[in-house]
Amino acid sequence: MLFLFVFPGILALTAIVVFPIIFGFYTSLSRWNWAAGEADSMTFIGLQNYRKILHDAYFWNSIWRTVYFAIGAVGVQFLLGLGCALLLNQRVRGAVLFRPAFMFPLMVSDIVAALMWKMLLNPALGHVNYYLGALGLPTPNWIGDPHIVIPAAILVDTWWQTGFITLILLAGLKSIPEDLLEAARVDGASAWQRLRYVMLPCLSPVIFVALVFRTIACLRVFAIMWGITGGGPARASEVSQLYIYNQGLGRLLKMGYSAGLAIAFSAIIVVIIAVYIRRLGRQLV
Amino acid sequence: MKKKITLVKRRQVFSRALIYTLLIVVLSFIFLAPVIWTFMTSLKTPKDAFALPPKWNFSPKWDNYPKAWLSKDFAKSFYNTTIIGLATVALTLALTIPMAYALVRYKFRGSQALGIWLIGAYLLPEMLFMIPLFTIYNILGLYDTKLGLILAFQIFNLPYSVWLLKGFIAQIPRSIEEAALVDGCSELGILWRITLPLIGPGLSATAILAFITIWVELLIPLSLSYTNASTVAISIANFKGYGAFNWPLMAAACIVAIMPQMAFFLIAQKYIVSGLTLGAVKG
Numbered sequence: 001m002l003f004l005f006v007f008p009g010i011l012a013l014t015a016i017v018v019f020p021i022i023f024g025f026y027t028s029l030s031r032w033n034w035a036a037g038e039a040d041s042m043t044f045i046g047l048q049n050y051r052k053i054l055h056d057a058y059f060w061n062s063i064w065r066t067v068y069f070a071i072g073a074v075g076v077q078f079l080l081g082l083g084c085a086l087l088l089n090q091r092v093r094g095a096v097l098f099r100p101a102f103m104f105p106l107m108v109s110d111i112v113a114a115l116m117w118k119m120l121l122n123p124a125l126g127h128v129n130y131y132l133g134a135l136g137l138p139t140p141n142w143i144g145d146p147h148i149v150i151p152a153a154i155l156v157d158t159w160w161q162t163g164f165i166t167l168i169l170l171a172g173l174k175s176i177p178e179d180l181l182e183a184a185r186v187d188g189a190s191a192w193q194r195l196r197y198v199m200l201p202c203l204s205p206v207i208f209v210a211l212v213f214r215t216i217a218c219l220r221v222f223a224i225m226w227g228i229t230g231g232g233p234a235r236a237s238e239v240s241q242l243y244i245y246n247q248g249l250g251r252l253l254k255m256g257y258s259a260g261l262a263i264a265f266s267a268i269i270v271v272i273i274a275v276y277i278r279r280l281g282r283q284l285v
Numbered sequence: 286m287k288k289k290i291t292l293v294k295r296r297q298v299f300s301r302a303l304i305y306t307l308l309i310v311v312l313s314f315i316f317l318a319p320v321i322w323t324f325m326t327s328l329k330t331p332k333d334a335f336a337l338p339p340k341w342n343f344s345p346k347w348d349n350y351p352k353a354w355l356s357k358d359f360a361k362s363f364y365n366t367t368i369i370g371l372a373t374v375a376l377t378l379a380l381t382i383p384m385a386y387a388l389v390r391y392k393f394r395g396s397q398a399l400g401i402w403l404i405g406a407y408l409l410p411e412m413l414f415m416i417p418l419f420t421i422y423n424i425l426g427l428y429d430t431k432l433g434l435i436l437a438f439q440i441f442n443l444p445y446s447v448w449l450l451k452g453f454i455a456q457i458p459r460s461i462e463e464a465a466l467v468d469g470c471s472e473l474g475i476l477w478r479i480t481l482p483l484i485g486p487g488l489s490a491t492a493i494l495a496f497i498t499i500w501v502e503l504l505i506p507l508s509l510s511y512t513n514a515s516t517v518a519i520s521i522a523n524f525k526g527y528g529a530f531n532w533p534l535m536a537a538a539c540i541v542a543i544m545p546q547m548a549f550f551l552i553a554q555k556y557i558v559s560g561l562t563l564g565a566v567k568g
Contacts, residue, residue, distance in 0.1 A: 009384035024417035101313035109501035244412040266413040
């Protein structure tokens with residue numbers, strides 16, 4: 001009976017998860033360049049693709065860009081999200097009415113967020129720069145300056161996903177027993193001490209979940225870069241998934257090489273996940 | 286003396302509440318502003334949209350909406366996404382309900398490993414699957430078909446829905462099911478007649494949340510469809526080229542795409558926190 005319950009799911013997972021990974025690995029050991037008319041002829045070349053990947057400066061550039069983006073975005077979102085959650089948790093009349101506004105960006109999909117900000121951040125015609133200029137602030141070339149483009153993507157992602165952290169931390173804050181905070185208050189703990197020694201330890205499992213999900217999502221970022229900059233200028237925003245997409249089915253159709261890239265990138269992600277997944281698994285059960 | 290202190294304290298509390306309220310209002314505005322701006326842009330003429338300083342009084346041009354709806358296969362992609370989404374969710378639930386039930390109720394060999402393995406698959410980058418699936422689909426003739434997308438969406442929807450359902454099933458006391466077991470009901474009968482009706486709201490939340498993930502997913506349809514089976518995310522992305530000259534149309538398309546998502550979120554709002562964290566955090 002048990003077998004019957006689990007079997008269809010396992011079968012489906014084998015077909016759509018395990019088989020493509022194995023086939024992808026097999027592909028990565030071949031030269032299979034569709035743009036060069038090799039769609040029908042796969043040539044086995046052993047580990048050559050991987051050797052090339054190790055020395056592929058663009059690949060390592062993409063990894064560095066991705067990590068830069070992920071650390072920046074998750075860091076900023078966490079601090080801002082924690083601030084928003086604490087703020088919304090205050091007993092202020094009418095605060096509940098404003099809560100949906102904080103979560104609203106979550107209802108927008110990544111590609112829609114990208115297109116909206118593509119217009120807003122347009123260096124010449126965008127209204128962000130117009131109002132910054134009107135206030136006498138610097139008006140950076142968000143999309144055209146290689147040094148600014150990742151911070152710009154972090155800005156967009158922060159607008160888009162801070163609500164995720166706020167929402168989750170708010171749920172965590174609600175579950176902290178009131179008498180615990182009251183006891184700390186009676187013992188003379190300052191607001192900072194209550195946050196540091198009572199709230200944050202209570203929140204730590206929830207913070208962990210929020211950070212893991214955000215980190216993984218940011219490492220997998222695609223739509224924001226693809227939609228706003230297309231990876232430019234000068235590959236400054238070419239994150240890993242975008243680079244792999246362009247090498248493979250998006251542009252160059254180098255199937256063998258892009259399959260190798262996808263596996264190399266996934267291996268890096270797996271190393272990161274492996275550190276967390278046991279703890280995540282325990283917490284999810 | 287005492288009176289004075291309370292007065293000072295009260296003033297302090299009041300001014301703090303004022304600061305909090307101000308902060309909340311300002312932050313709300315910042316989070317809403319881009320969407321409000323997009324909505325306003327969607328009602329302008331291209332010339333007004335490009336005008337600097339920004340124009341605040343303009344006569345709204347509502348016909349940008351029908352225009353957006355009729356261009357770039359937008360209407361067709363709505364139909365496609367609905368069909369693909371419903372079929373995907375139906376298949377996902379059929380596969381995952383028994384699986385989640387077994388994972389919760391039986392500790393069999395490898396059950397924990399299976400659960401962790403599922404999270405792992407859920408967290409892997411899309412491109413790991415898309416490159417091989419693109420080649421496989423081209424060989425099998427599944428490229429740019431609805432069926433192809435329905436199968437590909439299972440990669441992430443299966444683990445997602447197993448974990449969500451696990452959370453809902455675990456909340457049902459085993460004793461209720463055991464009573465039925467004693468009365469001679471089979472395990473399948475229990476799942477069908479007792480457990481499923483009890484997790485009804487959780488089940489519909491899982492279905493809606495899974496549907497949202499399909500609605501917003503970009504990379505899977507971008508990789509595996511072209512024109513025939515393209516979804517809403519793709520036709521939105523096709524407006525990208527309009528950025529050069531027709532902002533209002535692009536903005537209108539964005540607003541139209543947000544609407545259904547908003548509706549789904551409102552229906553499932555009680556479960557969103559669970560939905561965002563695979564059930565790790567309860568809202």
